[in-house]
Amino acid sequence: MLNVAIESAGYQDKQRAIQNISFDVKSGELVGLLGGNGAGKSTTIKALLGLLRDYRGNVDLKEGTRYAYIPEQPVLYDYLTFYEHLDLAASSSLEDGEWEERAKELIRYFRMENVIDDYPSSFSKGMKQKVMLITAFMLKPDLYIIDEPFLGLDPRATKDFLKLIEMERERGAGILMCTHVLDTAERICDRFILLSDGSLLSQGTLNDFQLRSGERAGSLLDCVDTLLERE
Amino acid sequence: MMKARLILNKRIKSDARYKYRDLQTAIDWTVLLYILIPAVAIFIAMYTSWWKEAPEWTASIPEEISLIFLYFFSTALSFRTYVEEADQVFVMRDEHGMLNYKKWYTLYSLLRTVIWTIVGICILLPLLVVGWGWNGEEIIKLCLNLILVSLNVTLGKHLIKLIISFVLFRLMTIGLLNVVGLAFIYIVTNELYGNALYVFLLSISSISLVLLIRIRMTLKGTFFQDIIMERGYKQHFTKLFLGPSGSVSTPLIQRRRPFLFRGTRLVFKKNDPVSRILDLYVKWLFRSFDKFQFYLQVVGWSLVAVIMLPLVIKLIVLGFSFYALIGLSHADWKEFSDHQYMKLFQWEESVRSDADMRIWKIISLPCFLLLCTVTGIAIWV
Numbered sequence: 001m002l003n004v005a006i007e008s009a010g011y012q013d014k015q016r017a018i019q020n021i022s023f024d025v026k027s028g029e030l031v032g033l034l035g036g037n038g039a040g041k042s043t044t045i046k047a048l049l050g051l052l053r054d055y056r057g058n059v060d061l062k063e064g065t066r067y068a069y070i071p072e073q074p075v076l077y078d079y080l081t082f083y084e085h086l087d088l089a090a091s092s093s094l095e096d097g098e099w100e101e102r103a104k105e106l107i108r109y110f111r112m113e114n115v116i117d118d119y120p121s122s123f124s125k126g127m128k129q130k131v132m133l134i135t136a137f138m139l140k141p142d143l144y145i146i147d148e149p150f151l152g153l154d155p156r157a158t159k160d161f162l163k164l165i166e167m168e169r170e171r172g173a174g175i176l177m178c179t180h181v182l183d184t185a186e187r188i189c190d191r192f193i194l195l196s197d198g199s200l201l202s203q204g205t206l207n208d209f210q211l212r213s214g215e216r217a218g219s220l221l222d223c224v225d226t227l228l229e230r231e
Numbered sequence: 232m233m234k235a236r237l238i239l240n241k242r243i244k245s246d247a248r249y250k251y252r253d254l255q256t257a258i259d260w261t262v263l264l265y266i267l268i269p270a271v272a273i274f275i276a277m278y279t280s281w282w283k284e285a286p287e288w289t290a291s292i293p294e295e296i297s298l299i300f301l302y303f304f305s306t307a308l309s310f311r312t313y314v315e316e317a318d319q320v321f322v323m324r325d326e327h328g329m330l331n332y333k334k335w336y337t338l339y340s341l342l343r344t345v346i347w348t349i350v351g352i353c354i355l356l357p358l359l360v361v362g363w364g365w366n367g368e369e370i371i372k373l374c375l376n377l378i379l380v381s382l383n384v385t386l387g388k389h390l391i392k393l394i395i396s397f398v399l400f401r402l403m404t405i406g407l408l409n410v411v412g413l414a415f416i417y418i419v420t421n422e423l424y425g426n427a428l429y430v431f432l433l434s435i436s437s438i439s440l441v442l443l444i445r446i447r448m449t450l451k452g453t454f455f456q457d458i459i460m461e462r463g464y465k466q467h468f469t470k471l472f473l474g475p476s477g478s479v480s481t482p483l484i485q486r487r488r489p490f491l492f493r494g495t496r497l498v499f500k501k502n503d504p505v506s507r508i509l510d511l512y513v514k515w516l517f518r519s520f521d522k523f524q525f526y527l528q529v530v531g532w533s534l535v536a537v538i539m540l541p542l543v544i545k546l547i548v549l550g551f552s553f554y555a556l557i558g559l560s561h562a563d564w565k566e567f568s569d570h571q572y573m574k575l576f577q578w579e580e581s582v583r584s585d586a587d588m589r590i591w592k593i594i595s596l597p598c599f600l601l602l603c604t605v606t607g608i609a610i611w612v
Binding site: 091119 | 493507571573575
């Protein structure tokens with residue numbers, strides 16, 4: 001579904017932030033993108049979305065694949081209401097009326113019925129994050145690219161989100177999720193990609209990580225910690 | 232904690248540097264060479280000539296007009312607090328330090344208004360003295376009256392912006408304050424010199440100034456509103472120069488729900504993706520008053536020019552206003568369609584390009600048609 005082979009990518013100061021990163025995401029697979037602060041996770045996502053100017057490499061998206069991106073920081077218009085944001089997102093791909101039922105279902109699911117006509121800029125961080133999640137899930141894309149989805153979400157919303165992710169995976173959607181919450185990632189991800197200092201350090205299943213790190217019965221956190229320590 | 236005065240000094244300098252950088256971006260050497268330097272040279276030449284002989288038009292213009300100019304000039308500056316978001320972590324923890332900080336910024340803002348008022352009077356001084364024959368005593372009294380009024384109005388406007396959140400009511404109150412200020416300056420300058428009522432009015436305005444300062448010093452719970460206002464003042468030049476090009480992000484929202492286009496009602500009847508995007512664009516534009524007021528300004532000034540100026544100039548103004556309206560439309564559309572939110576999804580290219588083609592017809596065309604109609608009527612009349 002998604003094949004990424006980044007030779008190098010960076011920001012305007014021409015310094016390479018990430019280099020030699022290759023991975024893929026298959027249909028129905030949830031892949032966790034891991035790494036410490038400044039490892040290059042968000043830059044990798046930006047590079048594969050084509051948001052970086054200084055970029056060399058290949059990003060192959062299977063023909064007809066539609067994606068939705070959920071950024072770490074919610075980005076919303078100051079002067080559009082919550083419902084209007086959904087309307088705008090729906091205009092990108094969905095036919096008339098088709099989106100409304102799905103949107104209403106998700107709004108109920110995340111318990112946001114009372115604020116649909118409010119400006120999201122008046123929302124808390126967690127509520128803004130819910131708007132981003134609802135927007136993405138409403139579109140039912142083939143591929144989700146999610147950057148730190150748990151930030152600001154309360155435990156109930158986190159649980160709701162994980163349930164939705166599972167449903168989408170069963171539907172056949174591929175998911176690339178960048179996160180620091182390793183215990184959750186260990187529970188839900190099929191594979192992991194570990195970045196360090198802008199390069200690919202390791203990738204594979206939890207078993208692969210345990211073998212490479214020598215932490216035979218260790219958790220994902222233990223494995224990542226050992227691998228980073230060795231680096 | 233760093234001394235309040237030092238913090239304020241640092242922030243004033245940083246604000247000045249920020250504005251200087253903005254100016255440098257907007258004014259390159261061509262603007263400097265062909266517009267600014269000639270304009271300054273012409274003004275200096277005119278100003279010195281006014282001291283020798285007042286321009287003829289002063290004979291036909293009533294001197295009260297100068298009061299209107301002086302009033303708006305002297306109340307043009309804003310009351311600044313220079314508070315920053317991080318103050319809630321550091322500065323506000325020290326109650327005594329924060330009180331000192333308030334004292335210093337109040338003193339600074341009021342002093343700035345006093346100096347600005349004197350500058351305004353200095354600009355008009357040759358016209359007042361040579362043109363309308365004012366003597367020294369009258370000018371000193373005018374200066375004192377004007378300072379008192381401008382301090383009251385500047386601080387009053389600041390408090391109105393802080394306290395009244397309903398935009399329309401806020402604008403009406405500021406309008407009313409301006410009417411009262413203008414009436415006051417007109418009455419005390421023209422009618423009441425030496426009169427006991429004059430002394431009474433001056434006493435009232437002095438007391439009101441003291442009260443306003445006290446309200447500002449003791450007002451609580453306005454920190455975040457102060458922050459929003461300060462952000463606006465700091466980016467004043469940025470907005471002025473880059474705002475029409477759509478490069479500046481909109482200020483933080485204060486309303487929880489929109490005032491205009493509430494609910495899910497559509498502006499356009501069609502329900503296809505292009506119409507829906509345009510529908511949302513129109514709602515966004517009308518609600519962003521900062522943006523919409525540019526259209527009002529272009530149409531307003533063009534209407535005045537079209538009504539008052541000769542035929543050939545009318546047509547030139549019409550052409551330029553159409554050009555400006557189209558430019559504004561495209562700048563706003565670019566800001567809307569290039570927003571980060573729009574980049575989260577894959578868009579059908581045809582949807583965006585179709586919307587791009589229709590965008591100028593939505594706001595610019597009706598404005599232009601209005602201008603054409605008024606021009607036609609003005610020519611016919």
